[in-house]
Amino acid sequence: MATAKPVQSAHTPDTNEKLANLDNTTKETVQRIDKVNNKITDLREQRMRDPDTLGDKAFKLAFPALIGMVAGKAFQSVWNLVTKKCIEPERRRSGPQTGPAHERAVRRRIRCVQHSRDHVFRQAHAVDRGRLQRKRK
Incomplete structure (x- = not known):
């Protein structure tokens, strides 16, 4: 009967180091994505708090110019x-x-x-x- 060789772990010290680096990279990536997500959420909330729509802002910009043009004419x-x-x-x-x-x-x-x-x-x-x-x- 042949003796079975002990099964070596798939994780050698070199592999463990690569996995640790991959884990750190993953954490950094998730942190960056969360940071971008928080910024997007802040911008969306800021836009929702602003009562002026794009049309309102365009009107506020164009109306004085039109009145000035009519008065000039x-x-x-x-x-x-x-x-x-x-x-x-x-x-x-x-x-x-x-x-x-x-x-x-x-x-x-x-x-x-x-x-x-x-x-x-x-x-x-x-x-x-x-x-x-x-x-x-």
Whole structure:
């Protein structure tokens, strides 16, 4: 009868060391995944606490720009009407675009535009003065 050889363990000291390294690597990997998972959870909670949707944020960004554009166009229309009233009559009367008559017409146009500008500034100053007087009371 033959004697059976003792069964050697599959885990030699070299294999045990490799398994220990693999176990440490696995733990580190799980810790990194948990860290990423926690960050994702924090970001999701932060997004859920924020009451503004993407549409709300886009509206808050675009609305002032649109209002500014509309106000600019309205101001431009008023400005064009005022300057047209000043310039068109002079154009019809001035005839040729040279000589002293043309120079006088140009000076009148400039005075008319300056008068319009001054009127706007006076109105704005009056509005500001009214606000200041209301605050004092």
